[in-house]
Amino acid sequence: xxxxxxxxxxxxxxxxxVPDLPAEPVVIRGDGLVLREWTxxxxxxxxxxFDDPAIAHRTPLASxxxxxxxxxxxxxxxxxxxxxxxxxxxxxxxxGAPLGEVLLGSLGTxxxxxxxxxxxxxxxxxxxxxLAPRATRLLTAYAHDSLGITRVRLQIExxxxxxxxxxxxAGYRLLxxxxxxxxxxxxxxxxxxxxxxxxxx
Numbered sequence: 085x086x087x088x089x090x091x092x093x094x095x096x097x098x099x100x101x102v103p104d105l106p107a108e109p110v111v112i113r114g115d116g117l118v119l120r121e122w123t124x125x126x127x128x129x130x131x132x133x134f135d136d137p138a139i140a141h142r143t144p145l146a147s148x149x150x151x152x153x154x155x156x157x158x159x160x161x162x163x164x165x166x167x168x169x170x171x172x173x174x175x176x177x178x179x180g181a182p183l184g185e186v187l188l189g190s191l192g193t194x195x196x197x198x199x200x201x202x203x204x205x206x207x208x209x210x211x212x213x214x215l216a217p218r219a220t221r222l223l224t225a226y227a228h229d230s231l232g233i234t235r236v237r238l239q240i241e242x243x244x245x246x247x248x249x250x251x252x253x254a255g256y257r258l259l260x261x262x263x264x265x266x267x268x269x270x271x272x273x274x275x276x277x278x279x280x281x282x283x284x285x
Contacts, residue, residue, distance in 0.1 A: 112226050122174050135149040173219075186203070187202070254281070257281075258277060259278040
């Protein structure tokens with residue numbers, strides 16, 4: 085799994101601003117999936133999906149991820165959606181039960197607008213079905229085609245073989261010339277390597 089860090093995206097030139105997110109709820113369909121925005125009805129499922137040691141290890145999500153954590157997470161998702169800095173979508177097969185999440189971060193003008201970060205997390209019961217690469221491809225295409233974003237980046241730990249596989253399957257390439265970004269969360273220090281997908285493919 086990959087999650088946009090709060091660290092700046094390094095070595096990306098300034099480009100024109102990212103267009104505003106649409107006012108209406110975003111729904112993206114394709115490749116057997118429906119990506120949609122989180123709702124109040126998803127709170128119980130959100131707790132089940134994200135109360136997972138593997139997710140807690142690789143992401144900033146609270147652990148345990150209980151009902152209060154789900155409530156806070158949904159509230160923050162709505163706040164960052166409203167201010168145009170983040171778009172968080174539930175990964176579903178038919179618009180119904182959430183199986184995970186895919187998101188765009190670093191939107192807006194406070195960072196280089198040509199390189200936003202993409203993150204994803206799939207619930208443990210739903211892994212191994214190709215959900216992460218399919219959702220990543222869908223949201224990447226949306227970022228390029230609907231938002232006019234030139235570069236989309238994944239920030240992945242070197243030893244995270246599953247996420248490296250997702251990156252490759254979704255058409256991302258490792259930026260070998262970009263130095264790893266040092267990060268720390270929950271008392272754990274690690275390095276994030278940049279993978280990138282450009283609008284040119």
